Amino acid sequence: MASDLSPPRSPVRPVEVDRSSPVPLYFQVASRLQELIEAGEIGVGARIENEVDLAERLGVSRPTTRRAIQYLVERGMLVRKRGVGTQVVHPKVRRPVELSSLYDDLVTADRKPRTEVLQLKVIPAPAEVAEALELSPGTEVTWIERLRYAGGEPLALMHNAIPLGLIHLEADDLARHGLYELLRRAGYQPRIATQVIGARSANAAEARTLQEKRGASLLTMTRTAWDVSGRALEYGSHVYRASRYSFELNLSAG
Amino acid sequence: MASDLSPPRSPVRPVEVDRSSPVPLYFQVASRLQELIEAGEIGVGARIENEVDLAERLGVSRPTTRRAIQYLVERGMLVRKRGVGTQVVHPKVRRPVELSSLYDDLVTADRKPRTEVLQLKVIPAPAEVAEALELSPGTEVTWIERLRYAGGEPLALMHNAIPLGLIHLEADDLARHGLYELLRRAGYQPRIATQVIGARSANAAEARTLQEKRGASLLTMTRTAWDVSGRALEYGSHVYRASRYSFELNLSAG
DNA sequence: TTTTTTAGTTTGTCAGGACAAAGTATTGAC
DNA sequence: GTCAATACTTTGTCCTGACAAACTAAAAAA
Structure with missing residues (x-):
């Protein structure tokens, strides 16, 4: 018998299950x-x-x-x-159901993104990059520099390093798709990442590239991403125009 | 019989359970x-x-x-x-086990924190705050301005709004404890929060307070936190010295 | 009236068994 | 030798049954 408590107990009426369905x-x-x-x-x-x-x-x-x-x-x-x-x-x-996806795609959401590939070459990994990707110093990596636009304006200057052998990248692909999309398409699914978000002032070159004043505030983000088996997929060091971009996140405790 | 596969199958030797223990x-x-x-x-x-x-x-x-x-x-x-x-x-x-805790306490970890309470008063909530906390515009809230030091240097200037009736705050308590600790002690456990992290340049007053040069880059963070039942607990608008502070987070994809 | 005891409700833990589905390795046919 | 069929291993789903622990509310005692 239903008791009379202040938060009413809903009866959850018409719920039925289909035992012939393959859905558990x-x-x-x-x-x-x-x-x-x-x-x-x-x-x-x-x-x-x-x-x-x-x-x-x-x-x-x-x-x-x-x-x-x-x-x-x-x-x-x-x-x-x-x-x-x-x-x-x-x-x-x-x-917070999906606090957890890794996206470049904050941009892709609604603003028209465009990517300009400034550099694409193979270089020995700098010390910082090698450490992040857990490679011996000097191991070669694919090095990318991209400039991303949103709504016709420059938004972010992105540097990435990808271990050789993971994926063969063409400037063309990078111009048309996000890096994560390309990785996924090659069968590498980023699952875990550590990010550090900070800020600093733009130097002259950055200011010029991003069409900001010299000394303008930039949001910085460095990230390393791994797949489920712990293979390092990507190291990234990005700077965003603070006047046009911010990070939004949902956290949940316990 | 154990087969011979490349990833060796460990035997997990001496594991025993204690049935008299209250631990499941x-x-x-x-x-x-x-x-x-x-x-x-x-x-x-x-x-x-x-x-x-x-x-x-x-x-x-x-x-x-x-x-x-x-x-x-x-x-x-x-x-x-x-x-x-x-x-x-x-x-x-x-x-990413604990990506999910909400802490002021990044600081408390290893650096010696000190908190100076600059303001503590009850005011009608400004529009932005009222919206974040889901209050009717003009509802009164407790308004706090704190300056947090780490290692003897100013690190962050923090503004917070807390709905009246949740908790009675004394400047003394705020100087000695984190806001979240005080909330928890009063029985309010922050469970969910949305944060926006950005950057901008310091204005004259901020620069003076934080001992930075005028125009220095600041990290900004605005946050609203709720408890498990969806009650809004806190709105915060903080600025950090970018030269001394950055956010570190671990993300995991579904 | 206030406090303590008791009973009832609801979720938490645990057992043991059965079959299904998805991979892997082996066998057999061509 | 190559490919398809088969057997095997391992996790996934689902059942019935039982008792424990936490909380609420009512009854009993002070």
């Missing part, structure tokens, strides 16, 4: 729940049905139900408390 | 595995024993073993492939 049951359940939550049918703060009842009503086992709920907990849509129940979390809090 | 079995198993991996006893790239055998040898059920392994997979130490096995991932790739 737990995922079907999670998806249905997610739909109901996003459609607002299970209002924020409301407690969902308890595991045991939900499982019984859907005709699946409790572990399957648990796994579905766990899945949504992990992406921040639900919170569980032992002895209490499972609540829907405020939507604003549900963002 | 799956967590004991995960911890032991993690130790072995971090001590290098299961070398990078090596496959660990398969679930079934491991479970049997430890005297726990397969679901428990699975859960332990899953736990390490989620924090990026292991990779599993159906039909193949479970491999240890390169250590460099294991970082």
Whole structure:
């Protein structure tokens, strides 16, 4: 019997599972729940049905139900408390699902990007680069210098080093596609990266290239990216015009 | 019988579980595995024993073993492939465990922090702040201006707004503790935040306060933080001396 | 009235078993 | 020798069942 508690317990009506589908049951359940939550049918703060009842009503086992709920907990849509129940979390809090993608593509989003390849050659890795990529000093790498425009204006000056043998790069490809896209296409999926974001003033050459005044503030970002097996894919050292660019990130704790 | 495959299959020797301990079995198993991996006893790239055998040898059920392994997979130490096995991932790739904490405390880590409270008062929220905290324009908030030193030198000028009623702040407390520590102590745990990181040049007042030259590059960071229930906890607008500070982050892609 | 005890609810942990799906290695046919 | 079929290994999904731990709320005792 439903008790009368202040956060109403929504009944989660028409959820059914399709056992002939190749989609795992737990995922079907999670998806249905997610739909109901996003459609607002299970209002924020409301407690969902308890595991045991939900499982019984859907005709699946409790572990399957648990796994579905766990899945949504992990992406921040639900919170569980032992002895209490499972609540829907405020939507604003549900963002950080994809905090984690690595994109040059902040640009690609809405502004018209254009890339000019200033340099493309093979050089012995400078000490800093070799260390970042975990190569012996002097190992050769592909070295790229690109100037990226957005909306017709220069936005960033980007230097990258890529270990030889990973991928063969043509200036043409680089002009038309992002580096990460090219890497992915060659079968290398960046999974982990460490970034350092800082700022400094533009020197004369940078100011000229980026059409800024000398001494203008620049955002700097250096990054090393690895694939899932720990192979270093890329080292990058970029400077952005602070007047036109900023980093936006979503963090989640615990 | 162990086959002879190029990545050697480590035997994961002396792992035992303590059933009288209050620590969950799956967590004991995960911890032991993690130790072995971090001590290098299961070398990078090596496959660990398969679930079934491991479970049997430890005297726990397969679901428990699975859960332990899953736990390490989620924090990026292991990779599993159906039909193949479970491999240890390169250590460099294991970082992003705690990308997710919100800290002022980058500073507190090793450098001696000191905080000077320049302002502490209640004011109607400016438009930008009100929007960030999802308050009606003009709602009163606690407004703080702090100057943070590290190693005897000024490092950052920080402005924060906190909704009234959350917490009563004293200049004394703020001088001795981080804002997040005070919030946590009052029972408010920041869970989600959105940050924007940019750069600009210091104006005269900022330069004076931070002991920089006028026009020096500053790193800027504005942030809004929410707790798990979606309540807005804090809005912050900080500027850092770019010559002394940078943001370091670890990203991981889904 | 206030505090303590008790009972009830709900999630957390764990076992053991069964079959499916995805790879890998071996075998057999051509 | 090359290619396809087969067997094997390993993780993925799912079930039933049981008890423990945390929390809430009601009942009992002070």
